[in-house]
Amino acid sequence: MAQQESAKTRRAFDAAAADFTALGRYLWRPIGADTVEVADPRPGQRVLDACCGTGASAIPAARRVGRDGVVDAVDVSASMVSELRRLAGELPQLRACQEDVTAWQGAGYDVVQSALGIFFFPDMAAGTRRLIGMARPGGRVVFTIWRGDAMAAAGRHLGLAVAEATATDPPAEREPHLFDRINQAGTFAEWLTELGLSDVDVTVRDRWLTMTPEVAWLVVLGSGYRGALTELTPETVGRVREIYLSRLRDAGIVELDATTLIGAGIAPAAA
Numbered sequence: 001m002a003q004q005e006s007a008k009t010r011r012a013f014d015a016a017a018a019d020f021t022a023l024g025r026y027l028w029r030p031i032g033a034d035t036v037e038v039a040d041p042r043p044g045q046r047v048l049d050a051c052c053g054t055g056a057s058a059i060p061a062a063r064r065v066g067r068d069g070v071v072d073a074v075d076v077s078a079s080m081v082s083e084l085r086r087l088a089g090e091l092p093q094l095r096a097c098q099e100d101v102t103a104w105q106g107a108g109y110d111v112v113q114s115a116l117g118i119f120f121f122p123d124m125a126a127g128t129r130r131l132i133g134m135a136r137p138g139g140r141v142v143f144t145i146w147r148g149d150a151m152a153a154a155g156r157h158l159g160l161a162v163a164e165a166t167a168t169d170p171p172a173e174r175e176p177h178l179f180d181r182i183n184q185a186g187t188f189a190e191w192l193t194e195l196g197l198s199d200v201d202v203t204v205r206d207r208w209l210t211m212t213p214e215v216a217w218l219v220v221l222g223s224g225y226r227g228a229l230t231e232l233t234p235e236t237v238g239r240v241r242e243i244y245l246s247r248l249r250d251a252g253i254v255e256l257d258a259t260t261l262i263g264a265g266i267a268p269a270a271a
């Protein structure tokens with residue numbers, strides 16, 4: 001089951017890579033910049049950017065560490081990694097690798113950061129614990145997640161649009177997930193502390209995405225929501241787009257909540 005979930009995540013992001021970059025200017029890049037501002041990597045440091053996507057946080061981190069530093073940017077999706085290599089050509093300190101980051105063998109990083117990645121791990125707590133273990137004792141660890149049901153309205157209307165366009169049942173309610181319990185500043189801070197980080201601090205970054213039709217559709221094409229389209233014919237995708245946009249209009253959704261929580265803490269001494 002966990003393996004199936006990982007393969008599904010990888011397929012969704014493999015299909016999304018080019019559109020992911022296009023959505024990046026509205027969403028991923030500002031969130032990546034916020035993440036790096038909190039992580040604050042210094043010149044010469046070694047950074048692990050887990051679930052790097054096309055580099056929204058890995059690229060600014062590589063600029064900060066400079067040529068004396070290193071950023072290992074790891075993502076399970078081959079197309080994300082090749083898009084990142086294309087975008088990061090002039091940054092030799094950025095090493096983009098395709099791998100499941102929870103199996104990554106690196107260790108002793110000054111900074112471990114991951115923007116909008118940890119909730120994709122089939123076992124979110126175990127995967128996050130593994131990442132924390134890759135920081136050096138006293139290293140800085142920063143994870144960015146969505147707050148509450150940020151982005152959920154897009155997913156809900158997309159699910160209903162796919163059901164209508166394919167004449168299938170509306171999607172079942174999502175199974176309860178650890179993420180649902182820790183997606184507020186206080187609960188996120190408590191969880192990170194339970195995982196062994198000290199001096200935990202959570203920054204809330206309010207963000208609202210203006211849902212022009214172009215941006216609203218990019219939210220689908222350039223994110224994990226893309227997975228809902230992978231089995232559909234181009235005609236059906238066109239129909240889904242129409243229904244999705246008209247549902248958003250009818251529901252009066254002109255802005256999408258894209259607020260994030262950026263949790264930062266200090267890694268413990270090795271066990």
Ligand SMILES: C[S@@+](CC[C@H](N)C(=O)[O-])C[C@H]1O[C@@H](n2cnc3c(N)ncnc32)[C@H](O)[C@@H]1O
Pocket residue numbers: 009010013028029031032050051052053054055056057074075076077080099100101102114115116117120121224
């Ligand atoms: C929402 S994107 C965020 C990408 C990037 N950090 C950013 O902020 O733009 C989530 C990324 O996590 C990656 N991912 C999910 N599970 C992963 C895993 N186990 N190992 C490495 N990457 C993973 C996906 O392929 C995808 O690129």
